[in-house]
Amino acid sequence: MPPAPAPAGPPPASPSVAALSPEQQAALDAELILAAKANDAARSAELISAGADVNAKDSLQDSAFLYAGAEGFNEVLQLTLAAGADVTSTNRYGGTALIPASEHGHTETVRILIAAGVPVNHVNNLGWTAMQEAILLNDGGARQQDVLGQLLAAGADPNIRDPQGRTALENAERLGFTRMAEIIREGTRQAP
Template structure:
């Protein structure tokens, strides 16, 4: 079996697409193959290639939560403003999934819009509350988002605030953090 380096040196198409429109770099990012991603980027692979579902290598890191991969892609010039099929930036699915280290890294090292509203009318903060389980991990995600500038007063499309969602779910510690942040 040929190595990635062998394929690159033999002139393999770095932007070839599979049946879902995914490039080798997007697949490497989705599967957290950091060394493969580094080789592809060094050879000129596009860190902003969009697949058929509007995912990019950067956007899938919000799903995987890989800090190491996001560091590689940020250094390669990934476009943080690109949105997924739900109209969300990477920190939204990361918050939904409780990827605390990822959320912290992205907020500390990028200019991502922490208050970006997706097509569902939700921000990263709303997703952490609505789709999270209220555990300590989600409490820390909420705290990280608030420290990173998340607006606790931004309501969903129905006018329900993160505090109202947290209270209705019985997430007392998250509700207290939201109250302390001014909500």
């Protein structure tokens, strides 16, 4: 017996998603951003299932994806990634989710974002990369050291200069972050 013919085209959208007006979609998207900002994974999952857009942004230019990444809300972050989050999207500072995640030392979040393909050498409107923010906007402690190692292993370029013309190594040395400077030197030596 010959196999049944394959159905033509993609399966039809669920009626609840297809029937949304632009106003209803905007309200659903806004609700998702609020749920993400509250780190409410269960509600975020419900809203994504109902058709909320994980890439829709609020007036602050935050999307559920960008906010979850910046704040280290990993369960919500994973939901947005599974729903097709744009890993190259940027916030009001022109930065990807990886930049504030690195600044805050969210080590597991950084791991998730790197694995998802967020560009490690993206430069934000302030002229900083994730590596520069991990150095300049924190205390040089263990979490930032972990982030720095992850970024280097993922191919981040420590020679990208900040607006003052300093490399990541120069900033680490200037701020007295001896271990971070060592990590950069070690990572540079191991680079192909």
